[in-house]
Amino acid sequence: MRFLRLYGTFIALHLKKLMEYRIDFLTGAVSFLINQITNIVFIGIIFSQIPDLDGYLFYEIIFIYGFSLVPKGIDHLLTDNLWKVAWFIVRKGDFDKYLTRPISPLAHVIMEFVQFDALGELLTGIVLVVVASVKLSISYTAGKIVLMIIAMLFGTLIFTSIKIACSAIAFKIKQSGSILQIFYMTSDFARYPVTIYNEIVKNIITYIIPFAFTAYYPASYILRGNDPVFCIGGTVVLSLILFGFSLIVWQKGISAYESAGS
Amino acid sequence: MSNIKARGIGFINTYKAFTKAGVQSSMAYRASFLCFVLGESLYCFVMYFIWKAVFSSSGNSTFMGFSMTDMTVYVFLSNLVGFLTSTDSTENLADEIHDGSIIMRMIKPVNVDFSLLAFELGNKVMMITCVFLPVMIGVEIYRFTVLGYCAFHIGNFLLFVVSTVISYLLAFYLNLIFGYLAFFLMNIWGFSILKGSLIKFFSGSLIPLAFFPGAVRVVFEQLPFASLVYVPTMLYMGKYSGWEIVFVLAKQILWLGVFIYISKVIWKWAQKRLAVQGG
Numbered sequence: 001m002r003f004l005r006l007y008g009t010f011i012a013l014h015l016k017k018l019m020e021y022r023i024d025f026l027t028g029a030v031s032f033l034i035n036q037i038t039n040i041v042f043i044g045i046i047f048s049q050i051p052d053l054d055g056y057l058f059y060e061i062i063f064i065y066g067f068s069l070v071p072k073g074i075d076h077l078l079t080d081n082l083w084k085v086a087w088f089i090v091r092k093g094d095f096d097k098y099l100t101r102p103i104s105p106l107a108h109v110i111m112e113f114v115q116f117d118a119l120g121e122l123l124t125g126i127v128l129v130v131v132a133s134v135k136l137s138i139s140y141t142a143g144k145i146v147l148m149i150i151a152m153l154f155g156t157l158i159f160t161s162i163k164i165a166c167s168a169i170a171f172k173i174k175q176s177g178s179i180l181q182i183f184y185m186t187s188d189f190a191r192y193p194v195t196i197y198n199e200i201v202k203n204i205i206t207y208i209i210p211f212a213f214t215a216y217y218p219a220s221y222i223l224r225g226n227d228p229v230f231c232i233g234g235t236v237v238l239s240l241i242l243f244g245f246s247l248i249v250w251q252k253g254i255s256a257y258e259s260a261g262s
Numbered sequence: 263m264s265n266i267k268a269r270g271i272g273f274i275n276t277y278k279a280f281t282k283a284g285v286q287s288s289m290a291y292r293a294s295f296l297c298f299v300l301g302e303s304l305y306c307f308v309m310y311f312i313w314k315a316v317f318s319s320s321g322n323s324t325f326m327g328f329s330m331t332d333m334t335v336y337v338f339l340s341n342l343v344g345f346l347t348s349t350d351s352t353e354n355l356a357d358e359i360h361d362g363s364i365i366m367r368m369i370k371p372v373n374v375d376f377s378l379l380a381f382e383l384g385n386k387v388m389m390i391t392c393v394f395l396p397v398m399i400g401v402e403i404y405r406f407t408v409l410g411y412c413a414f415h416i417g418n419f420l421l422f423v424v425s426t427v428i429s430y431l432l433a434f435y436l437n438l439i440f441g442y443l444a445f446f447l448m449n450i451w452g453f454s455i456l457k458g459s460l461i462k463f464f465s466g467s468l469i470p471l472a473f474f475p476g477a478v479r480v481v482f483e484q485l486p487f488a489s490l491v492y493v494p495t496m497l498y499m500g501k502y503s504g505w506e507i508v509f510v511l512a513k514q515i516l517w518l519g520v521f522i523y524i525s526k527v528i529w530k531w532a533q534k535r536l537a538v539q540g541g
Contacts, residue, residue, distance in 0.1 A: 024452065027452040027453055027456070028452030028455075029452075030452075030456070031452045031453065031455040031456035031459070032452075032455065034456060034459055034460070035455060035456075035458075035459035038459050038460075038462065038463040038468060039468075041463070041469075042468050042469050045469055045473050045474070046312075046316050048475075049316075049320060049325060049326065050316060050319045050320045051319075052319055053312075053315055053316060053319050054315045054318070054319055055319075117452060173293075175294070177294070178293065178294035178297030178298060178301075179297055181297065181298075181301055182297050182300050182301045182304065185301045185304055185305065186304060188304075188305065188308050189304075189308055192308075192311075192312060192315075196311050196312065196314070196315035197311050198311070201307070201311065
């Protein structure tokens with residue numbers, strides 16, 4: 001309860017900042033939007049020459065792509081400060097301040113910053129999912145929608161957990177931004193059907209860095225009615241396991257933390 | 263004559279220090295360098311698998327004039343060129359402008375762009391030996407096993423080297439101009455994301471420009487971005503012949519001249535309005 005009230009205060013603060021720096025916000029959001037558009041043009045060009053990609057139609061690929069942007073965007077919106085922990089908060093010795101506050105350092109780090117740039121990504125994702133759903137005339141039931149939202153939320157948790165675990169490595173080695181970047185980049189694989197990859201890549205993004213559960217598997221349940229126990233259940237179970245693991249890594253990291261800087 | 267020689271040596275000595283600092287800094291950030299390389303290769307593999315799926319879905323052995331072997335070479339090589347010609351010292355310049363430490367560079371009796379270039383030279387030496395050579399050899403081994411003969415062409419390779427050097431300088435001055443924008447803009451981060459995705463798109467890193475429909479393709483090929491990645495890669499693959507080669511290289515040089523000129527103009531202008539805050 002107290003947590004939510006605090007978070008509310010932080011968000012109000014950010015909205016004020018947003019109003020102050022409108023141009024900056026627009027540059028950021030538009031940048032992420034254009035980044036997505038170039039990728040969609042890429043898919044469009046491929047499909048101008050082939051009827052389907054590994055059995056998936058243009059709008060099915062667009063659906064999966066859009067779906068992948070939603071968890072990614074929500075995570076980007078809410079937990080962007082973890083990047084700063086990985087890149088420089090620890091290295092510059094600025095992490096000390098979080099340890100002196102009466103709330104959990106992790107909660108504080110996350111609450112402290114809301115990255116509104118992410119709205120560019122998030123809105124593109126939602127628009128693509130809606131457009132693709134209409135074009136493919138997917139019949140939604142209440143159950144399906146609920147499962148889809150659950151998958152998106154727990155998919156977000158997969159992103160966040162990976163960011164927590166990777167940024168916690170910085171407590172040991174001072175700077176883990178580039179490690180985080182590699183793990184984060186593997187999410188690019190998840191934007192396309194996993195069936196196009198070889199077994200090694202497929203198993204890695206399904207079980208080890210389970211980004212396939214942030215988009216392809218849940219989307220394949222919606223599109224093709226694939227087994228929901230695996231496709232949605234897998235997202236929930238793996239994200240919880242990963243989240244637990246990332247909290248352990250974070251705790252271990254904090255106890256190993258020695259302040260850097262002067 | 264001896265006077266010119268002495269000045270030449272003086273010039274080299276001055277900037278050698280920057281190059282040495284560049285080597286040292288890339289040694290110091292070995293881990294992040296390695297991670298960066300790993301991330302780039304990951305991206306190449308994503309593209310490789312996508313194109314493989316495209317080829318198997320299309321049922322043809324060629325896709326818009328490219329075979330799967332061509333495509334693989336293209337994916338790895340174009341990203342390699344992008345990687346080799348990437349410059350981050352200009353982003354540091356933006357930081358220096360924001361925190362005012364740019365003044366330290368300005369009061370030294372050196373040229374700003376030469377000092378940055380010399381610094382990066384150190385960086386590039388490491389990139390070429392640790393990344394470029396292994397990947398290029400890997401690509402050639404791949405081509406040899408698939409085609410059954412050695413497709414490596416020394417003439418094309420030399421053209422590629424020349425073109426990549428020009429492309430690097432072009433990227434450098436383009437980035438320098440972006441760096442100078444920090445004099446006027448605050449959200450340089452959002453802007454660099456935008457720059458990154460536009461370059462990726464228009465330079466042919468994401469899709470070979472040859473795949474765009476007629477008129478769009480012609481326009482894209484004239485833009486300076488095409489000279490960044492697409493031209494060197496296509497030269498390596500031997501996709502140009504005769505006068506085309508002269509023409510694309512001339513275009514690269516022309517754009518380089520334009521960018522050097524623009525950067526000089528902005529620099530002169532920005533120097534006048536620079537107000538360093540704090541100390």
